[in-house]
Amino acid sequence: MHARVPSIGRAAIVPDSAHRDTAVPMIPKQPAPDRTDPLDDIDRKILTILQQDGRLSGADIGRQVNLSQPAVSARIQRLERQGVIKGYTAVVDPTQVGLTIHAVIRLRTTHARIPEALALFRDLPELTTAYRLTGEDCFLLDIHTPDTATLQRVVDTVGRLGPASTSLVLDTYERKPLPLPQ
Amino acid sequence: MHARVPSIGRAAIVPDSAHRDTAVPMIPKQPAPDRTDPLDDIDRKILTILQQDGRLSGADIGRQVNLSQPAVSARIQRLERQGVIKGYTAVVDPTQVGLTIHAVIRLRTTHARIPEALALFRDLPELTTAYRLTGEDCFLLDIHTPDTATLQRVVDTVGRLGPASTSLVLDTYERKPLPLPQ
DNA sequence: CTTGAAATCTCCGAACA
DNA sequence: TGTTCGGAGATTTCAAG
Numbered sequence: 420m421h422a423r424v425p426s427i428g429r430a431a432i433v434p435d436s437a438h439r440d441t442a443v444p445m446i447p448k449q450p451a452p453d454r455t456d457p458l459d460d461i462d463r464k465i466l467t468i469l470q471q472d473g474r475l476s477g478a479d480i481g482r483q484v485n486l487s488q489p490a491v492s493a494r495i496q497r498l499e500r501q502g503v504i505k506g507y508t509a510v511v512d513p514t515q516v517g518l519t520i521h522a523v524i525r526l527r528t529t530h531a532r533i534p535e536a537l538a539l540f541r542d543l544p545e546l547t548t549a550y551r552l553t554g555e556d557c558f559l560l561d562i563h564t565p566d567t568a569t570l571q572r573v574v575d576t577v578g579r580l581g582p583a584s585t586s587l588v589l590d591t592y593e594r595k596p597l598p599l600p601q
Numbered sequence: 602m603h604a605r606v607p608s609i610g611r612a613a614i615v616p617d618s619a620h621r622d623t624a625v626p627m628i629p630k631q632p633a634p635d636r637t638d639p640l641d642d643i644d645r646k647i648l649t650i651l652q653q654d655g656r657l658s659g660a661d662i663g664r665q666v667n668l669s670q671p672a673v674s675a676r677i678q679r680l681e682r683q684g685v686i687k688g689y690t691a692v693v694d695p696t697q698v699g700l701t702i703h704a705v706i707r708l709r710t711t712h713a714r715i716p717e718a719l720a721l722f723r724d725l726p727e728l729t730t731a732y733r734l735t736g737e738d739c740f741l742l743d744i745h746t747p748d749t750a751t752l753q754r755v756v757d758t759v760g761r762l763g764p765a766s767t768s769l770v771l772d773t774y775e776r777k778p779l780p781l782p783q
Numbered sequence: 784c785t786t787g788a789a790a791t792c793t794c795c796g797a798a799c800a
Numbered sequence: 801t802g803t804t805c806g807g808a809g810a811t812t813t814c815a816a817g
Contacts, residue, residue, distance in 0.1 A: 469691035509651035544780035598726035
């Protein structure tokens, strides 16, 4: 009936800041109330393994971390509940689905136009990731299009927000697992 | 014994160009031998669904695309075999694992030092993605560190390759599924 | 956390439209 | 290509220890 593992949905185009509380007390809280338990070595191993293959079973992971399957499953559920694992995704090769053009756009806009920019991003399917950066009110946009004509349309659209400079991505080098500290 | 779904491994820090043939005939091939069958609407739906939840079962997906489980499984296997689906991964929240600093570095180096740069990238765990860009021999680097001290070390290391400018990522807006064309 | 059993769930293959 | 129907196997869940 339902998936083997409960889905962890994530809305598209939602700023991380929306997940944080807006009202913050001015008095410092002494022990810094980390709302998530600290991860131990086994948690980090599990996360590394799941980043490399998001469909491994608890038993398979258990063999790699010397833990029983129920123990692993319990940890994974806890990591999902805490939001450490935000979800699972299939990694699709853009070039294989007709998205031959990969580009990044650096956008320089004013503070006042940021809400307008976010609204515009929402209606740009070709935009897969937008970074809000320090320095000169800048956005960095990740764009995938099937052809240069579509890219041109995107560039023109984004350019209305301010000065934008576009670069094509010639090659991509990726490292799967994050460098989990401690 | 083994995973329900065969893992599709992907080595860390491997350029996409390494997957392409190096020897290319100079004579044009007339029909443009796309080595992968064109995707139909159902394939695209399946890919979109699997990008949103990489652990859904064939039966679950079948309900969404009005197809039987064996038909869906066969399509997914074909997509994996063709390399359209490169793998599956758990999405981990960097801030939740102690990676509080997210930065991008624009690196300007010379053509001759590109191999050196790639070798250096290989030994930088904090570097999760490197884009080779058009214009001024540029790389765009995605960096995650637990603190500013580590970021400084990364910036200094990368800076040896050429002029580098670093920006902090203040917020991230992401759209999960790629905009599959056609 | 571990073990062990039960209950699902998942994929696979055969027969067929 | 597709569907339906079983069966074999794997996975999670839940019980105790």
